Amino acid sequence: MAFEGSSSLPSMASTTAFLFFSFTFIFSLFSVLIFILRMRTWCNCHTCRSYLTKSWTHRFINLCDWYTHLLRNSPTGTIHVHVLQNIITSNPHNVEHIVKTRFDNYPKGKPFSTILGDLLGQGIFNVDGDYWKFQRKMASLELGSVAIRSYAFETVMDEIQMRLIPIVASKARGENETEMNSILDLQDILRRFSFDIICKFSFGLDPGCLLPSLPVSNLADAFDLTSKLSAERAMNVSPMIWKMKRFLNIGSEKKLREAINVVSNSANEIIKQRREMGFATRKDLLSRFMGLVNNNDIYLRDIVISFLLAGRDTVAAGLTGFFSLLSKNPRVEEMIREELNQILGPVQDSPTFDQIRQMHYLNAAVHESLRLFPPVQFDSKHAEEDDVLPDGTFVKKGSRVTYHPYAMGRMEKIWGPDCLEFKPERWLKDGLFVQPDPFKYPVFQAGLRVCLGKDLALMNMKLVVAALVPRFHIRVVGPNHEPQFVPGLTATFRGGLPIKVIEKKC
DSSP states (O other), X not given: OXXXXXXXXXXXXXXXXXXXXXXXXXXXXXXXXXXXXXXXXXOOSHHHHHHHHTGGGGTOSSHXXXXXXXXXXXXXXXXXEGGGTEEEEOOHHXXXXXXXXXXGGOOOOHHHHHHHHHHHTTOGGGOOHHHHHHHHHHHHHHHTSHHHHHHHHHHHHHHIIIIIHHHHHHTEEOTTOOSOSOOEEHHHHHHHHHHHHHHHHHHSOOOOTTSTTOOOOHHHXXXXXXXXXXXXXXXXXXXXXXXXXXXXXXXHHHHHHHHHHHXXXXXXXXXXXXXXXXXXXXXXXHHHHHHHHTTOHHHHHHHHXXXXXXXXIHHHHXXXXXXXXXXXXXXXXXXXXXXXXXXXXXXXXXXXXXXXXXXXXXXXXXXXXXXXXXXXXXXXXXXXXXXXXXXXXXXXXXXXXXXXXXXXXXXXXXXXXXXXXXXXXXXXXXXXXXXXXTTTOTBXXXXXXXXXXXXXXXXXXXXXXXXXXXXXXXXXXXXXXXXXXXXXXXXXXXXXXXXXXXXXXX
């Protein structure tokens, strides 16, 4: 009897534990349901019905294109997506109000920092207040220095000459040849190129992603996955959905946690290596930051990941959009080539920093491509207090407010009836490049949070174009349709950008 009694105890304990966890799970689901019902997600307006049922996909392949359609047809250039508690605007006056006039009332906000907190931590893109001011001040001092700009220029030119040009040339064929060597995914090549650049420039380490063998990078792949899954969090009607999945460690949240672990471990290893190698005399950004905050590895880890996000995906996305447009516009390609010949001469040596600054048409073409394909398609803030936007839109405290550069670049009200054309000339006056109004063109943000890496990113893009356009004709292969974007923090073409490369005769 003693034996039988003791054997029943584990069984009773298991039953009790099962009942406890079952009750907890059911109660949690009930709480989520009550939360969602209180949010009134059943809003029956046309926009909310379309979002919830995804009926917008019957006409549009991208959510950003549907938003563009709605904003274009709004008298004020502003719409409400009530189920997301999101006000979306393409009105330049509203943009100026949000990012400059009432900057104090529109921080990133806790909802945003919570969505990206697992990935970005206390990095500059995910914080407000003193944390943001401190990091921005450090970054501004470093990125504005002549030494760091020269180092960036040398790093980009080395990667172009030693890796990018040979990779593209290996897939090229002569203009009169009928057989293609192979199809090249230019988006993949540009992402590898940008990843090598940002790691060299920021950390002094070379991942070698653009070596001839095109090796797989666990860090790059994990970073892509974290970007995609973090962006999908923001698309949920209620944050309780992804928070519950994270609590239970299931589905997409389990994958996200695993991918973030890979990114975090890699970032920690980078910091460890830099500390072991010494950082006092090195030129890379991490070494410079370590001289100021060397005793805080968590903070340094967040800075490392922020560098990766800023420098890798944005430049690659910008260049992918540029070459997709250039392929359809040979006239623009020829104009760029003529300007390069005029400034660099027939020998086509690598351009100097000053020569790049003289290329007004190239600068215009790059800005024009970013107007149509901004790497970051939208940016959101959260209202600290009730407010009224210049167009009369009431903003309730706690509401999400989003300005949409992708939609703004396609607005006839802003750019005229030819807004969908790839037309670099719109940026030129008497042959000279004219700086854009940042509130009509918030591709690099605007106001107090304007992108500190803007000049370096533009330089990077222009150096790549100046290297490839004189040597190759790059043509997109496949159906001539608008790209479909993969969910993510930056714009990525689904299926890549397949191209054929034709080597240009001297």
